Amino acid sequence: MSDNADDASEMAELHLAAELAKPKAILPPLTGHCFYCHTPTPERFCDADCRDDFERDKRRILMRKRG
Numbered sequence: 560m561s562d563n564a565d566d567a568s569e570m571a572e573l574h575l576a577a578e579l580a581k582p583k584a585i586l587p588p589l590t591g592h593c594f595y596c597h598t599p600t601p602e603r604f605c606d607a608d609c610r611d612d613f614e615r616d617k618r619r620i621l622m623r624k625r626g
Contacts, residue, residue, distance in 0.1 A: 587613075 595609035604610040
């Protein structure tokens with residue numbers, strides 16, 4: 560018979576396995592320009608605002624596809 564600690568450990572392992580099984584986010588390639596506003600930068604995005612705007616637009620497109 561298992562106790563509460565064993566049950567909690569098993570649930571934590573199940574949650575971890577579920578998170579690890581999720582597909583990884585696909586990041587845009589490094590091009591030397593911001594992926595959102597096309598400003599020259601060594602990173603994918605020139606700042607957090609562009610990154611957030613990109614992610615918001617991406618979610619909006621997914622929502623439209625799902626109906």
